[in-house]
Amino acid sequence: MKNARILIVEDETIVARDIQMQLLELGYEVVGLATRGEEAIAMTAQAKPDLVLMDIQLAGTMDGIAAADTIRANTQQRVPVVFLTAYDADDVLARAKVTEPFGYILKPFSSRVLHSVLEMALYKIQAEARLREPNLYSQAILDNMADGVLTFDTTGAVVSTNAAAKRMFGFQPGDALDCGVSALVPPYMRPQLKAFLDQVQHRSPSLGTSHTREIVGQRKDGSVFPLSLSVSKMAQQGQARAFVGIARDLSPAQQGAEEIHQLAFFDSLTQLPNRRLFLDHMQQALLTSARNGQYGALILLNLDHFKRVNSTLGYDMGDLLLKEMARRLKAIVNESDLVARLGGDEFVVLLSAVGQHAQAAATQAEATVTKILQELGKPCSLDGHILNCTPSLGVVVFLANKQGLQQLLKNAELAMRKAKEAGRSTFRFFDAAMHSAVVAHRQRVSDLQRALEQQDFLLHYQMQYDQNAQPIGVEALLRWQHPLRGILPAVEFIALAEETRLILPLGQWVLEKACTQLAGWSSNPIRSNWSMAVNISPLQFAQDDFVANVMAALASAGANPQRLRLELTEGMLLQGGVEVMKKMRALREQNVQCALDDFGTGYSSLSLLKTLPLVQLKMDPSFVRDLHTNANALAIAQAIVALGHSLGLQVIAEGVENAAQRDLLASIQCDAFQGNHFALPVAVGELPLPQ
Structure with missing residues (x-):
């Protein structure tokens, strides 16, 4: 479709200009360039393009998927969206599919691929427009029927209704029944409705066969009424694709049916x-x-x-x-x-x-x-x-x-x-x-609660060293002084603490103790320059007052904020969105450092990493452990170091168990090391002198 008018939505200006040149060479008209989701929505409404070419990763808080969904919901005419992105993860594809896109192009791509996808999308939108015309006549016929008519898919989502169905279930003529068919019956009736629809789908002897059941319907306002529902399935190649339901309000013929139903099924x-x-x-x-x-x-x-x-x-x-x-x-x-x-x-x-x-x-x-x-x-x-x-x-x-x-x-x-x-x-x-x-x-759970009340916890510290084998800091590691089992590592009880939310007071206790120890080292000529790494729980970080709690712990102890390093996981950063960024920036403004722990085991995007105020990447021990036996592990370790340095971050390897691992890591320019090769986690009194 030559001369089609296309809106480009892309956060990288250089990339957007390159796409614009390709489109012009292919004979399309470019009506505008947008870098943010909000701009894309406004420009679509104003310019009315024939198609929107949408990147998923955009500037600002709204991504391309959210923008596409808004365009789909708000525009009067059907504007097709084709996603243009480097993302092919299953969860991203699943989110994108909900917006009903007309195409999905993975970067990098050729002009030929771009042209093919756009032409197919434009053809599909024209075909849809032609199909809608006869549907208008069919809808007029349906709207003049006395009985309610509904179509719904195999998941139970209502696809279309006539005017009588809307009246029957208490909706206004302009309302859309954007719900599942189960919402049209009261909760106690939904298992019976599901069993009925399963019977129609799986046991119906032939297509077109109608099954009728008298059930209880529920209006939009929550009131109920006796309902006769006849359902038949529509199929393609022998497989059910949708259902057609004929609904009839039995109230005139069944006065008192609600009371009868109440007596039959309720105490x-x-x-x-x-x-x-x-x-x-x-x-x-x-x-x-x-x-x-x-x-x-x-x-x-x-x-x-x-x-x-x-x-x-x-x-x-x-x-x-x-x-x-x-x-x-x-x-x-x-x-x-x-x-x-x-x-x-x-x-x-x-x-x-x-x-x-x-x-x-x-x-x-x-x-x-x-x-x-x-x-x-x-x-x-x-x-x-x-x-x-x-x-x-x-x-x-x-x-x-x-x-x-x-x-x-x-x-x-x-x-x-x-x-x-x-x-x-x-x-x-x-x-x-x-x-x-x-x-x-x-x-x-009771033991953990009692231990917290009695403060049966302590901190052990594991040393961290630079390339010259000089100590540069410690990681604070939580231990439980169990009255029967002795000193327990965090792996024995952290999951339970998370499950019961006891991690919140426990995590604050760790912060306060670590800051107190940090302040105690301020007068020590060697340890005053050490950093103190503290692991932060996702639940703890998600609290609205997290930043205030960190600063309160530092102020109470009189510790130097520049020496405190909070270790966060990739999952926390990915799931937290804008709030994570706000908190990390607030901490940075107070000179508190943040590090990314266990890097390499999650799914951090490079675009996310470059925007986060981090100072350190902490390489996961699994890569260090396999350095000598797995070439891929060494390649990944080397890539992590290179990535960290390109972003201006220090890279520290965790879990270094022997000199050979240390030497290999040093050869790829890893900045710092932590592990049993250098020092086991010990109580503060057992750290190398001077204290």
Whole structure:
């Protein structure tokens, strides 16, 4: 399509000019050049180009993918976007696909490739325009139908609707049903709808066959109504590609259907799902578990000594207590989980998708059980009486259980009886080994909390040396003085500290101790010039007051900020975005240095590295370990050193275990070294003199 008008969006001006020349030579008209996402959006609206050639990496905070998505959503006419980028990672491609691009060109590219992709994109947009014309007539016919008509894809996303469907589900004529079909039914009905659609997709004997089901619909405002839904599938080459649904509001013919449904599926006292609805959900949970490999958990609970309330205070008081317990249970669990009353004082909680590993699932279930014990155990003030009620709970973790639903319930009941035998107001897992593991995990958390309260931690220091074997600093390494197991390295407990968020007070303690030690060395003629490296947790760095906490630790100790070096990981820098940059710049303004730890194991982009206020790259020990046995490791180490130097950064190798490794690293101009070849991590009193 000659003379097509193209907008170029590229953050590198030289590259943009080169692309402009290529486009002009190919016969296209260039309507403008943009370097930022916001500029691209504005210029698209103003210039109305035939196509936008979009780089993903742009100047400013908005990248090309976000800009393309905004263009797709805001422009009245369909403006095709072709991405032009050096990125081919799966996650980038996945984000880009959501914007429905018309092409994806990887740099570097030839004029021939550029021309081919652009011509195909322009042809596709013309073809789409031709296809839309007859669709307008079809839509007019659909909008005059009394029944609602919806089309949705195999993921359940609504693709199109007619006017009657919008009215039926409470939307305005101009609204777009930008949702999944499951949003058109209440949460408790969604498992049944999914099972119905699965049946249509996988068991329909022939194309065009319609399946009808009476279900409950949900309007935009949350109100519900009886609904007849007839669904047939559309296919290509025998495979289902989409569904067509005919929806009919049954309210005129089924006055009172909501009340009937409530009586059929919900407990009249507590308004919780009843046994019938629970069994339906449980069966669906087992099928889902088999399909996605995720564990679920079943928690059966019984109120301790509930009969005493009925016998001493009357059944009305017992009913009030049951309603209060139901309210508390609903407040504890997530919306995706289910709380049901099976009868009497027996309740059940169904947790779905609690982990892909049994132990992780058990830990998640144990956290919910602990909340239930805490909340239900609180005194109840009911009708002038203060009641204390505790539950006993049985827990079963399941994964596509082959024993069946009834056996799972029996197992949960057995576990609940074990809890009552253990003294009530507690819980038991059906699997004894799993229960022991959960208890052990809880004990480790308790031990860690106690250690933090009693300050059973200390810092060891590992020396760092320059090319002349002169000490230039230390890395502070956390140790736990365990009363039974002795001194434990951080690898033994850091993951648990992260999981429980105890890493926040623990990380601040490390900062304060390291700064205090740094200040103590200020009068030492040798150690006053040493740097102090401190590892920073992602959770710790993400706190809004992180920079303030660092500066408070330095000020309190009277330490020199220029000697403090905070070690950050590649993952932290990539995930944090603009906030990471703000914090690092704020630290640099206060003369605090930042280093990139374990470099080479993540996915840092060069464009990101050149913008970050770093002073040091720390080579990951895995490259150092394999220097003599793996040519690739040596090549990577050499590349890391060259990259660091090109960015004006010092490069230090971590994990140097012998002289041969040190010599090889020195030969490729590595600046500094750390590892057991030079010194083991030791307490401050064991560091080389003078202290």
